[in-house]
Amino acid sequence: MSQSVDSAVDAVRAYIDQHRAAFLDDLAAWLRIPSVSAQPEHAADVHRSAEWLAAKLQETGFPVAEVWPTPGAPAVYAEWPCDDPGAPTVLVYGHHDVQPAARADGWDSEPFEPVVRGNRLYARGAADDKGQVFFHLLGVRAHLATTGRTTPAVHLKLLIEGEEESGSPHFRALVEQHAGRLAADAVIVSDTGMWSEDTPTVCTGMRGLAECEIRLYGPDQDIHSGSFGGAVPNPATAVGRLVAALHDENGRVAIPGFYDGVIDLTDRERELFAELPFDERQWLATAKSHATAGEAGYTTLERVWARPTAEVNGIGGGYQGAGSKTIIPSSAMVKLSFRLVAGQDPAHIEKIVGDWVRTRVPAGIRCEVGFSSATRPCLTPLDHPALQSVVRAMGRAFGKPVRFTREGGSGPAADLQDVLGAPVLFLGISVPSDGWHAPNEKVELDLLLKGVETSAHLWRDLAEHWRHAP
Amino acid sequence: MSQSVDSAVDAVRAYIDQHRAAFLDDLAAWLRIPSVSAQPEHAADVHRSAEWLAAKLQETGFPVAEVWPTPGAPAVYAEWPCDDPGAPTVLVYGHHDVQPAARADGWDSEPFEPVVRGNRLYARGAADDKGQVFFHLLGVRAHLATTGRTTPAVHLKLLIEGEEESGSPHFRALVEQHAGRLAADAVIVSDTGMWSEDTPTVCTGMRGLAECEIRLYGPDQDIHSGSFGGAVPNPATAVGRLVAALHDENGRVAIPGFYDGVIDLTDRERELFAELPFDERQWLATAKSHATAGEAGYTTLERVWARPTAEVNGIGGGYQGAGSKTIIPSSAMVKLSFRLVAGQDPAHIEKIVGDWVRTRVPAGIRCEVGFSSATRPCLTPLDHPALQSVVRAMGRAFGKPVRFTREGGSGPAADLQDVLGAPVLFLGISVPSDGWHAPNEKVELDLLLKGVETSAHLWRDLAEHWRHAP
Ligand SMILES: [Zn+2]
Ligand SMILES: [Zn+2]
Numbered sequence: 001m002s003q004s005v006d007s008a009v010d011a012v013r014a015y016i017d018q019h020r021a022a023f024l025d026d027l028a029a030w031l032r033i034p035s036v037s038a039q040p041e042h043a044a045d046v047h048r049s050a051e052w053l054a055a056k057l058q059e060t061g062f063p064v065a066e067v068w069p070t071p072g073a074p075a076v077y078a079e080w081p082c083d084d085p086g087a088p089t090v091l092v093y094g095h096h097d098v099q100p101a102a103r104a105d106g107w108d109s110e111p112f113e114p115v116v117r118g119n120r121l122y123a124r125g126a127a128d129d130k131g132q133v134f135f136h137l138l139g140v141r142a143h144l145a146t147t148g149r150t151t152p153a154v155h156l157k158l159l160i161e162g163e164e165e166s167g168s169p170h171f172r173a174l175v176e177q178h179a180g181r182l183a184a185d186a187v188i189v190s191d192t193g194m195w196s197e198d199t200p201t202v203c204t205g206m207r208g209l210a211e212c213e214i215r216l217y218g219p220d221q222d223i224h225s226g227s228f229g230g231a232v233p234n235p236a237t238a239v240g241r242l243v244a245a246l247h248d249e250n251g252r253v254a255i256p257g258f259y260d261g262v263i264d265l266t267d268r269e270r271e272l273f274a275e276l277p278f279d280e281r282q283w284l285a286t287a288k289s290h291a292t293a294g295e296a297g298y299t300t301l302e303r304v305w306a307r308p309t310a311e312v313n314g315i316g317g318g319y320q321g322a323g324s325k326t327i328i329p330s331s332a333m334v335k336l337s338f339r340l341v342a343g344q345d346p347a348h349i350e351k352i353v354g355d356w357v358r359t360r361v362p363a364g365i366r367c368e369v370g371f372s373s374a375t376r377p378c379l380t381p382l383d384h385p386a387l388q389s390v391v392r393a394m395g396r397a398f399g400k401p402v403r404f405t406r407e408g409g410s411g412p413a414a415d416l417q418d419v420l421g422a423p424v425l426f427l428g429i430s431v432p433s434d435g436w437h438a439p440n441e442k443v444e445l446d447l448l449l450k451g452v453e454t455s456a457h458l459w460r461d462l463a464e465h466w467r468h469a470p
Numbered sequence: 471m472s473q474s475v476d477s478a479v480d481a482v483r484a485y486i487d488q489h490r491a492a493f494l495d496d497l498a499a500w501l502r503i504p505s506v507s508a509q510p511e512h513a514a515d516v517h518r519s520a521e522w523l524a525a526k527l528q529e530t531g532f533p534v535a536e537v538w539p540t541p542g543a544p545a546v547y548a549e550w551p552c553d554d555p556g557a558p559t560v561l562v563y564g565h566h567d568v569q570p571a572a573r574a575d576g577w578d579s580e581p582f583e584p585v586v587r588g589n590r591l592y593a594r595g596a597a598d599d600k601g602q603v604f605f606h607l608l609g610v611r612a613h614l615a616t617t618g619r620t621t622p623a624v625h626l627k628l629l630i631e632g633e634e635e636s637g638s639p640h641f642r643a644l645v646e647q648h649a650g651r652l653a654a655d656a657v658i659v660s661d662t663g664m665w666s667e668d669t670p671t672v673c674t675g676m677r678g679l680a681e682c683e684i685r686l687y688g689p690d691q692d693i694h695s696g697s698f699g700g701a702v703p704n705p706a707t708a709v710g711r712l713v714a715a716l717h718d719e720n721g722r723v724a725i726p727g728f729y730d731g732v733i734d735l736t737d738r739e740r741e742l743f744a745e746l747p748f749d750e751r752q753w754l755a756t757a758k759s760h761a762t763a764g765e766a767g768y769t770t771l772e773r774v775w776a777r778p779t780a781e782v783n784g785i786g787g788g789y790q791g792a793g794s795k796t797i798i799p800s801s802a803m804v805k806l807s808f809r810l811v812a813g814q815d816p817a818h819i820e821k822i823v824g825d826w827v828r829t830r831v832p833a834g835i836r837c838e839v840g841f842s843s844a845t846r847p848c849l850t851p852l853d854h855p856a857l858q859s860v861v862r863a864m865g866r867a868f869g870k871p872v873r874f875t876r877e878g879g880s881g882p883a884a885d886l887q888d889v890l891g892a893p894v895l896f897l898g899i900s901v902p903s904d905g906w907h908a909p910n911e912k913v914e915l916d917l918l919l920k921g922v923e924t925s926a927h928l929w930r931d932l933a934e935h936w937r938h939a940p
Binding site: 207209211213218219220221223224225226227228229230231232233234236237239240241242243244245246247284287288289290291292293294295300303304307308309311312313314315316317318319320323324325326327328329332333334335337339362363364365366372407408409410 | 677679681683688689690691693694695696697698699700701702703704706707709710711712713714715716717754757758759760761762763764765770773774777778779781782783784785786787788789790793794795796797798799802803804805807809832833834835836842877878879880
């Protein structure tokens, strides 16, 4: 029943070659819709983008394709069941909204007028995320055409959000509302990237996030530092001491209990990270930083991908204008964010951070500690069968070994993991030079088509290797 | 030749009683001039105040009374030489400008329409500083009338500044420009206060001041805390660590060399401070603070009057708005002020603070340390003969023991000490309830007249006890 691997690769490529022009025309049409979720004047465009995508999914063959309203911008949901009820269910996540863009920001062409220069397609959303959503549409058709199937080999579901670039304010509620229909054995997130054009990679996890604001209150109003200085507690000094106490001399977070439950990197994962062609100078240039610094005993990649952090996002208190003002300020504040790794629970972090602040604040200073909504970390073990399928599908498309990365940021994918209880896998073909959120965003056409190929191989591989899963 | 002490006291009081009504009428006329130096719309009023005072000094008998222009508001200078060329020279310092005031700020009557309620005179400037300048005018006349002299017993000079409430931006240059004419053996500053109505005190020194702003620069722009967090130095964290390193666990300033040269409190001074009826609860209420804190081993009064400090006046960096922003900020800053005590040199402090910051800033962070103009501390030893004269004169006026305080703030008086090389003495009769810079500023009439009495006794006492000084 199964074709040989080589002939499958060739068949998929031949199918894609045949349909490449129409595929790119369709994508360009979608990219012309300025679906900027952060700008109210584009609200209608975001709706139009959702309607356009739902219609295109129906045209592609999805028997179900719906626009799901939210209190903000709408999402698109589509479903294409497998004719084998016992097949695994996979949910693809992406987003159809884009970052703001204007020619005047430094674009060489109109951001919403897609243009191919060289082997690149330039447009806002080309890589983040319309291009990476769209490769699944040709992917599933290539899968069907080259396997002779009439339905995908897995129960295929898509959830394409409309507010990702606005912080996904209604996403979790949407997922909770539709949890039954969204139920899946695995989630495939196509909203990330890979190491480089030459080094295809699969991301195995994202860090989580807990954010807090600490406010310290001292004297009931700003008071004179001559009359009172040296004899009363200063909340700006206290906030500095809190910040300094966040880390120990090895760069580890010094809040008691912070590392509770942390799943350490395995030796194998550290080896795999070390195999990546990492150039620290290049990384520093991207970071626009003038040195590396962090937890002792870990490399830069390990620090940003696999270690939890405490960072100061903002600090303030007292007089910040020109010149000087001899006051002891009445209050001071600091905004902290904690990146979390697998095994850490945001609720536990909130509790220990609150306790830690309260025990450290000196007499005469009152504190308020407030947390905003948190994001859980996610991590898929290297030996997870669905992860192995993604690696094999990508390996077939690229014809070279696939390596592993993680993602230091945090995203709404974790909500899917939480609510649906499914592992999250990442399939992205974007490269760091694609310019997400920047002028002249582009996607490499070769890589975009490798995304189509990967998608075409993935569903069959998943079905074959998961049939016997418990 | 000398009257008995008792008869001198009675004679001065009798003279003052006779002239009290005219004295208060004149002061009220001056207080009606809204000489607010900080408000450009009152520039003409500040000039009018200077002209009014110069004319009144001439009327009082000063053979020299001049308005001295500055690039800002004018000062008033007056001189009344002693007929004995060998007499000591004393320069009185005060200011004729006032803080802004408006009825709507919470005044019970018009701030520039002086009114007597009970035994208090309410008006902006009643205590700070017109009332305390003005008591010298009746004082010198009482001195002459009751001693039968035609000139004061000392060479008497007055310098009444017009920009004190605006930070005295041109004062030092003015003093340098006229250093020859201002030359004096001692400076009497009448722009402070005393402990309380029941406890007359003489201030023996003021703290100095050095102020700096430290700016730390990390990444070339704000960068994403997910992508880079945990692996690059964060300037907001670095600024917190600097703040935390300012003090050791005993509340001492931990910058190496900070205490170089500090003249410690003597046991006698500590005893004298301890004799004051200090109520820490009352002090905390005034400070609007909820606890005391500071250098171990010192009382609150010692901390604010006689110990040097490092205070954070302002701190800032990164995102300070509502909600959160997951960035590593590009820069952060802190504004520090150091109160200095006798023996400390602002230039040395600037050097060691700069060195300290530079050695502590981590790799990848660039720092800028900028100092604004500094003020030297001043301190007159308890056994200084001019200080003894002030104490005796005040004791005669009040009929009770005079105790000693210091002032935690810093003022332009230190410029006089620096440029003229003369010790600075403080003669003030204002009390903490007088409401400097606040609505309903007032002066206690009984204390104001004690000021007149003190001034009347002072010049003779100084001449008698300084004749034989080297
Ligand atoms: Zn995206
Ligand atoms: Zn004043």
